[in-house]
Amino acid sequence: MPPHNRLLARRAGIDTYQQSVxxxxxxxxxxxxEGFQSQAQVEVIGNGRHLFAILHQVNSDWLRNDEIALSEAAWNLMGATEGEELMVRHPPILDSLAHLRNKVHGGSLAYAALRALMEDVSHGRLPDIHLASFVTVCAGRGLDLGETVALTRAMVDVGERIDWGASPVMDKHCIGGLPGNRTTPLVVAIVASCGVVMPKTSSRAITSAAGTADVMEMLAPVDLDLAAMRRVVEREGGCVVWGSAMRVSPADDMLIRVERPLGIDSEGLMVASILSKKAAMGSQRVLIDIPVGPLAKVRSDAASSQLSRSLVSVGAAMGMQVQTVFTDGSQPVGRGVGPALEAMDVMAVLERRADAPQDLRERALLLAGLVLEMAGKAAAGAGQAMAREALDGGRALARFIAICEAQGGLRVPPKAAHTHCVTAPANGVVSAIDTRLVARMAKLAGAPRDPAAGATLHVRVQDSVRLGQPLFTLHAESLGELQYAMSFVRSQLPIVGIEPAP
Structure with a gap:
């Protein structure tokens, strides 16, 4: 038997997402x-590694008295082996919690306090209940400009920071909230083909039907480490990779994990999240797309203007030039919603196919043109023409293929085994497309867990339709998931609104 504070490691095989249990x-x-109870935080030590985890107690014979079972997240972080001896003890008292309590009671957070908090957050020392408290108090009491700048700087300082040794280093970001708005691979391909450096890290989906990293993974590997990413950028001038594969603003990843389930959108946290990643990636000039619409994340002109001011001000404080652009957030972009379907849209635009979604193409050209102007590659007002020439002339496609090959090889997106088409119930004109319901039905069909699952939209707002004309098609890997998604569609108000023609 091991000593009283040592147990033998066992892999539980339980998925607890990013939380160590x-x-x-x-x-x-x-x-x-030790007097441990369920839900207590414990420190696990082994092979020179320290892990802070939440304890769940077991009253069953599947686990022996001399064993400690680790969830998948904990197992991967510890790098443990079956039967390895691990020490388990109470974690040290965290001084940073005093700063959190100060904010709860109406105080403000200076850089030193936020640096201490983010240090503990990035190393997994704060339990989820304290992370949730931090997210909630920052949303409820809010962060002023000084606190937002301090938080952004603290999030950068506790992680890695990349220096590309080049200038300017460009980046773009979309606030999100629109299904199918997959402009990033197109913008990177166009901008890099024009000789501008644009290393792009992107995220996977958390609550949406697809993240940019999920879509790009349908076309090339995205799980690159920093050294591999640098080789791609040095060779091709750009990349589209998964940001969480590198230790870039690690505190942000931890905060997002608890922020999304709470359903809290806090301007200060959003700004710090976006710009800490950009600063850590060595970005110097950043274009931020803010879709504005009744069901988008940003719903009014006043809210978009306020967010824009915050992004520009905090960016300047971090030494970055930030420019924002307001775009239409009233309906989905492109046709596909789901990793493989959105990847097919991207390739259709790059290949200049006649059936390529024109709204996705034009939005990508707008953004790429603005990036080229910010980079000084094109004169003011001339960037979109330069972007169009790169796309229509085939240079963007060639560069995108080269980037995919450098990241590990170009792939062909998969197709789902089962589909079902929903048709128009009457003649008329499409009056609205509910973006949230579109995303929800794509997720219920299996996206992004099943990469080929999702939805294809066949109409846009103001299109004329006839009885029986296809409105959208659901894609699923199993008949059960397809039927589940269809039952949701039938239970909702019309996902695609149709009004009589005038």
Whole structure:
């Protein structure tokens, strides 16, 4: 038997997403000696590594008294092996919690306080209940400009920061909230083909039907480390990779994990999240797309203007030039919603196919043109023409293929095994497309877990339709998921609104 505070490692095989969880028998020597209870935070030490995890107690024979089982997230972070001896003890007292309590009671957070908090956040020392408290108090009491700048700087300083040794280094970001708005791979291909450096890190989906990294993964590997990413950028001038594969603003990843389930959108946290990643990536000039619409994240002109001011001000404080552009957020972009379907849209635009979604093409050209102007590659007002020439002349496609090959090889997106087409119930004109319901039905069909799943839209707002004309098609890997998504569609108000023609 191991000593009283040591147990033998066992892989539980339980997916707890990004939260580290460990499982111990309630009657084991460690729990009894240390006085551990369920939901307590514990520190696990082994092979020179320290892990902070939440304890769940077990009253079942599947776990022995001398074992500690680790969730998948905990197992991967520890790099443990079956039967390895691990030490388990109470974690140290965190001084940073005093700063959190100060904010709860109406105080403000200076850089030193936020640096201490983000240091503990990035190393997984704060339990989710404290992370949720931080997110909630920042949303409820808000962060002023000084606090937002300090938080952004603290999030950068506790992670890696990249220096590309070049100038200007360009970047773009979309606030999000629109299904199918997959402009990033197109913008990177166009801008890099014009000789401008644009290393792009993107995220996977958390609550949406697809993230940019999910879509790009249908076309090339995205799980690159920093050294591999640097080689791609040095060779091709750009990349589209998964940001969480590198330790860039790691505190942001931890905060997002608890922020999304809470459903809280805080301007200060949003600005710090976006710009900490850009600063850490060595970006110098950043274009931020803010879709504005009744169901988008940003719903009014006043809200978009306020967010724009914050982004520009905090960016300047971090030494970055930030420019914003307001775009139409009233309906989905492109046709596909889901990783493989959106990847097909991207390739259709790059290949200049006649059936390529024109709204996605024009939005990408607008954004790429603005990036080229910010980079000084094109004169003011001439960027979109330069972008169009790069796309129509085939240079953007050639560069995109080269980027995919450098990242590990160009792939062909998969197709779903089952589809179902929903048709118009009457003649008329499309009056609205509910973006949230579109995203929801694509997720219920299996996206992004099943990469080929999702939805294809066949109409846009103001299109004339006839009885029986296709409105959208659901794609699923199993008949059960297809039927589940269809039952949701039938239970909702019309996802595609149709009004009588005038």
């Amino acid at each position: 460990v499982y111990m028998r309630s009657d084991c020597a460690v729990c009894r000696a």
